[in-house]
Amino acid sequence: MPPVLLVNILRNPELCRSLSLREWDLLIRQARRSELLARLHHIFACNELIETIPEAPLLHLDSARLIADRHAVAVRWEVKQIAIALHDSGVAPILLKGAAYLIGELPPCFGRVFNDIDIIVPVERLGEVESILFLHGWASYGMSDYDKEYYRRWMHEIPPLRHVKRKTVIDVHHRILPRTSRSQPSSDKLLAAAVTLDEKTGVKAFAPIDMVLHSACHLFYEGEFDHGLRDLVDLDALLTEFSSRGDSFWSDLMDRADELELLRPLFYALRYTRDILGTSIPGSVSGGGVGTSFIGARWMDSLFHRGLMPDHASCNDSFTGIARWLLFVRGHYLRMPLRLLVPHLVRKAFVEDMKS
């Protein structure tokens, strides 16, 4: 596999001092494709490197950063609207991923852009939450009846809700993996441990350890890796931050992963943040002992080391296409038994394609 410039820079931002314009060209393209342009700006700014960047690439970093900052303002406002809408019901929305990082001002939030606001609510309050959000202008949209039915029967979230005026999208979850998934982490346990992010609005997020596990689970149960590297950068930032807060972090993390049946995704999260981004993780911590053979691990390495790279021509070798496809199949397989998966994929491939 070709070495990936963006990864080298993420590991060692100082290297940017010696980049040629041709290399800057490549770096900007890889970062844009990975949705890491604004993040890269943040990293350069933290390392006091902005001054050293040539004007042409800096324009793109600046532009991306400006959009990300503006996006952050919009998301803060939108989260407030959600909290206001749900206030009287007594359901405190638990923010997931991007929105949680932002409102909690956690390190992955800087320069991170995301499309939807994800929340999770207790499954028994789901209907109520959906009606309240509907009254406040969020409704499901543009989806075939088949897809809506699919979401409601099998998924861990209801069909996305879009605000009629602002066009913002909320994904309302009731669990973190599909109902059909092989692994079933307990939503009750995750929700019970949630912490309040903001006293004023009452919005919550998963506890730090659960946040890491959810991020890992989200990435390593996914079939599509468009943002694979970005998600890995999130994990790196979360691990670095939380491990600096207390000594028991790593052992608590392992225990909780075991309790929630998420040892496997944690194993991958630790393995690849360390391998790819050089995240500092104690040698004794691996999330191992989950029944991965040496050959199995090498095989998964060959897939993930490709899938987690920017989906850009410059990062591909002759096996990348197949690796991405296998990861796609794997993601679906983990989330759904074959008796459901095969008819679904067939329908997706042929019926929907013919309609479009």
Place this chain on the structure above:
Amino acid sequence: MNVAALGAAELRNRLHGDGLVYRVGPYAVRLRSSIDQVLSAFSCLYADYPVEPDDGFADFHVYVHRPQNLRRWYRPQAIFEFDGKVPFKPLPFSQSYPFFEWGLNWCVSNHISNHLIIHSAVLENRGQAVVMPGNPGVGKSTLCAALMLRGWRLLTDELGMLSVDDCLFAPVPRPVSLKNNSIDLIANFAPEAVIGPRCEDTVKGTVAHVRAPADSVARAAEKATPRLVVLPQYVEGANAQLIPLSRPEAAMQIAGNTFNYSRLGLQGFATLTRMIDGCRCFEFRYSRLDDAIDTFEQLLVGGEG
């Protein structure tokens, strides 16, 4: 070196190979295309544009090509790629060249945030830039082509790039897109105008592009100060008529014609109002291009001193 100096063979090689990097105003574009229509239109309309070194930085990597499936032959299509991603559905193959221009508009308006991007034509004469925002069909491009063919410096016919730093317009002088009857109108108005291939049956009807004057291309690094806002409206048979427009009204009209006003937030508002404060603003009805140009010349006199 400019595109013409490359020679036809080398231009073809580069477009077919890793791409040709050319400069238009602040941006370097790497264009690849294996399509003859793109090659011929580009060599005709971009002859004067500077060629950039092959090993430098390109802002936008653009590739227009034929699909590798049935649609290569059956009702053939063209695909626009932005650095390997396909942001739009394919268009009919016969629209390959305008597809490139429209796609490039998208590249600029979606990725650049140090300018307030106003959907407008912008031209400059004697140090005064005139901004003509407007929805499609008001005659903005026709008027823009006529003015530039009478010596006004073209900054843009589509994307007015107002810098948030200095509130000056950065020129991005690209070929001017004409539609339907305007094509013959301009061909008659200025027989010397170089007009590229006509593409029929696009969503906008028949489309053709007029080459930007060499002087406008050569002066693409020279920013211009906004002094006039003119909202044109073609009205059949009308005499040229300027109707003063209040600044707040003009500001609202322009805000509704921007690509990134809300994305820029307060900075967008500040830039827009700063521009408007330095401008005289008018609505303008016209039917005859010569009358229109006379009116614009008189407006310039009013703004001097």
